[in-house]
Amino acid sequence: MIRANSDRIGFGKVREEFALSPGFPSAVLAEAERAATRSHGGHRDATDLPLVTIDPPGAKDLDQAMAVERRGTGFRVHYAIADLGSFVAPDGALDREVRGRGQTIYLPDGKIPLHPPVLSEGVASLLPGQVTPAALWTLDCDADGALEQAHVRRALVRSRARYDYDGVDAALRNGTAPPSLAVLPEIGRLRRERAVERGAVELALPDQEVAADGDGWRLALRPRSEVDAWNAEISLLTGMAAAKLMLDAGVGVLRTLPDPESGAVKWLRRSARSLGIAWPGHVDAAELLAGLDPDRPEALALFMDATRLLRGAGYTVFDGNHPELATHAGIAAPYAHVTAPLRRLVDRFGTEICLAVDAGEEVPDWVREALPGLPEVMAGSDTLANKVDKACLDQVEAWVLHDRVGQEFDAIVLRSEGNSAEVFLTDPPVVAKCANADLPEGETIRVRLTQADAEARKVVFERA
Structure with a gap:
């Protein structure tokens, strides 16, 4: 098992509780090693594109690389997605293993990867300077940012540079951004305007993050930046283009969400x-x-x-018919997951469908045969990932606050139901229960910490 630094307390109990192990069977590792040496002669050469990646600091499993340019009065987006279909043989040991995992599970001191690192952090990752097989999307948008046409094909690409969100922001501000990112703010804002027009629901909630701090961990609050939002809009644009290809062909797997009641x-x-x-x-x-x-x-x-408006998301599979539910209410459009195949199983199958449809070919039988089982696999892995993420946050909140029981803090009331409320502290950034209190939502109040149990991963406040 992955262990934290021996001088720092880690998350072994969370791994044990959820039976998480990063190891792979020897047959899977051997197949991945063989796949890593495979040649990709059928891919067209697109290494001339000035692609760059935007990912969190330290990430090695790089799924996407982009280059955005002007096209007349509009825009052209080149969006390269890691091509796992070029490495994973259908129904092999590796394929069976990742179908059982569903997705990568992230913890503050490591991760449980979907694919062996030789692929996910090596030859299949869009690392800078490396020639990598990709599903290369070409997305043409008009002057208002609306999608006009989309194509996808297999290609060999080479990322020029790796950025994180703060790095892109700094480069845009000081004028050192590469040409491939220079118009990202413009198309990003236009795509966001189109999203609001469609009725897409965007919740600008800050992210709680866990960061190493000496021998322990600390909580940090990361507001969603404009670069975050622009980057997400390119991914959403691609997912909507993929959904249209699938719906036009009558076969696919969509990420769906019913309209709120x-x-x-x-x-x-x-x-x-x-x-x-x-x-x-x-x-x-x-x-x-x-x-x-x-x-x-x-x-x-x-x-x-x-x-409350975004509850009930799932996956809808269809083959030979138009699905009864074909839209994602939060995005206000049909949408498919195709942009994170290193970390999410369903994206590989969605990509294979789009590649076949765009080429005018039949969708492979092994893809069609796998479709009915994907919703259950992804639902199970989504549930597990959410539980692990919450357990880790709860654990760190208890660690951070364990010696502050009895102290008072300023807190914002986020939600109040009956005699219990959910409150948000900004320093340290903690979301927790406030017991025995009927509190007005949106108000800032004083609360007293009554419990911070690291064993139970439980933090409780009361109104001061």
Whole structure:
């Protein structure tokens, strides 16, 4: 098993609780090693494209690389996605292993990878300077950022440079950004405008992050930056293009979310009124949420309540028919997962469908045969990933606060139901329960820490 630095307390108990092991059977490792030496003569040469990657610091499993350029009055996006179909043989030992895993599970002190590192952090990753097989999307958009046409084919690519979000932001500000990123802000903003027009729901909630801190860990709060949002819009653009290819061909696997029940929208309107947020009748939820300042406590509270609009996501498989549910309500359009195949199983199958359809070929039988089982595999791995992520956050919150029981803190009331509320501390950034309190959402109050149990991973506050 992966172990934390011997001088730092780690997350072994979380791994043990959820039976997580990063190791792979010897037959799987041997097959991955053989696949790593495979040649890719059928791929066209696209190594001249000035692609770059944007990923969190330290990431080695790089799924996407992009280059954005002007095309007349519009834009052309070159988006290269790691081509796992060129490495994973159908129904081999490796294929069977990753179908059982579903996705990569991330912990603060390591990860449980979907694929062996020789692939996911090596020859299949879009590392800078390395010639790598990819599914290369060409996405043409008009002057308003609307998609006009999309194509995908297998190609050999070479990333020029690796950036993180802060690095892109700094490069754009000081004028050192490469040409491939120079117009990213423009198309990113246009795509976001189109999303609001469609009715896409964007929740600008900051991310809780766990970072190493000497012998232990600390919590940090990372607001979603504009670069984050622009990068996500390119991925969403690709996913929507993939969904259209699948729907036009009558075969595929979509990421879907049903429209929220009317009661959820009514609840959100009541919450907005109680928080003092004006919501004109002609404005829909997407437009309202997009216009809120995420730094204001009442906006954070409404964002938390708006998560009610995004419940029930799943995968919809279809073959020879049009699915009854074909859209993702949060995106307000049909959408498919195809941009993270190193880390998510379903993306490899979605990509194979798109490659076949765009080439005018039949979708391979092994892909069609696998489709019915994908929703269950992905649902199970999604549940596991969410549980592990919550357990790690809960663990670090308890570690950070264990010697501060009895102290008081400022907290924002995010959600209040009955005699229990969910509150958000900004220093340290903690989301926890506040017991025996009927509290007004969106208000900043004083709370007292009554429990920080590292063994139970439980933190509880009460109103001071």
